[in-house]
Amino acid sequence: MHDQPKFIPQRGTDFFADGRSARPQVEHTVARGQLHEDEYFYTGLVDGKEQDAMPFPVTMTVLERGQERFNVYCTPCHSRVGNGAGMIVQRGYKPAGNFHDPKRLAEPLSHYFYVMSNGYGAMPDYSAQLPPADRWAVAAYIRALQLSQNATTADVPQGTQVEPLSSIAEQEGLPAAYAGAWAMPETAVSAKPTGRVAAGAPEEDQAAPASKNHSPMNPETSPAGTKNTSPAAAGSTH
Numbered sequence: 468m469h470d471q472p473k474f475i476p477q478r479g480t481d482f483f484a485d486g487r488s489a490r491p492q493v494e495h496t497v498a499r500g501q502l503h504e505d506e507y508f509y510t511g512l513v514d515g516k517e518q519d520a521m522p523f524p525v526t527m528t529v530l531e532r533g534q535e536r537f538n539v540y541c542t543p544c545h546s547r548v549g550n551g552a553g554m555i556v557q558r559g560y561k562p563a564g565n566f567h568d569p570k571r572l573a574e575p576l577s578h579y580f581y582v583m584s585n586g587y588g589a590m591p592d593y594s595a596q597l598p599p600a601d602r603w604a605v606a607a608y609i610r611a612l613q614l615s616q617n618a619t620t621a622d623v624p625q626g627t628q629v630e631p632l633s634s635i636a637e638q639e640g641l642p643a644a645y646a647g648a649w650a651m652p653e654t655a656v657s658a659k660p661t662g663r664v665a666a667g668a669p670e671e672d673q674a675a676p677a678s679k680n681h682s683p684m685n686p687e688t689s690p691a692g693t694k695n696t697s698p699a700a701a702g703s704t705h
């Protein structure tokens with residue numbers, strides 16, 4: 468085997484006229500499993516345009532899969548409720564999109580598929596982590612999230628008693644803020660404030676109180692005197 472004629476990866480050959488040993492796909496052929504006939508399923512586009520439709524029926528199983536994948540891949544930046552104030556953003560990443568602002572609510576469904584497939588601005592794409600069916604499941608789940616955060620008492624079946632979150636917080640001895648709107652915490656440090664997310668995000672890094680901890684991703688914004696060096700102090704903020 469050592470001596471037999473063979474092509475070594477990345478090496479040329481004089482057997483083929485173009486000198487390449489690695490052969491390109493034969494024209495007008497498609498590799499098995501790569502036909503991708505359903506263009507909308509694979510691209511989220513019809514004639515280059517995003518559409519407000521799922522390419523397959525949404526069942527409870529699809530939504531549960533979407534929720535599970537969303538919680539794994541999207542919550543670090545977009546948070547569990549999708550308001551764009553996830554933990555990585557709180558630690559200095561560019562504010563991620565809030566799925567509940569009017570602009571995003573108005574986006575057609577396949578916009579979400581498209582963003583996951585191709586990335587968007589500072590957001591990387593998730594096509595390697597999420598095969599197309601999963602991207603659609605996540606998109607469907609985002610719609611469910613949008614409903615959940617914009618529901619009114621009229622959406623609850625008649626006769627069902629709705630208990631305000633504030634009374635639940637009181638009963639459970641939770642702070643009143645538990646029931647309030649969830650904005651970017653003061654400790655959030657945005658590398659480039661864009662004003663696109665959450666009320667409460669500091670407009671300028673300097674606007675954040677000097678005593679607060681600054682993101683390790685932004686060492687230049689941390690005034691030298693406020694660096695946490697003691698393990699006790701570091702632990703208390705996490």
Ligand code: HEC
Nearest residue numbers: 540541543544561562563564579582583587588589590593
């Ligand atoms: C590493 C952080 C990060 C993760 C993880 C992440 N995103 Fe994002 N996402 C962002 C940022 C940052 C933006 C805003 C991009 C910009 O404006 O440059 C954004 C924007 C978006 C937008 C808004 C696009 C628009 O029209 O404005 C959508 C939709 C979106 N993300 C979906 C997702 C989904 C779905 C996932 C999970 C598969 C996900 N993102 C995971 C950081 C992230």
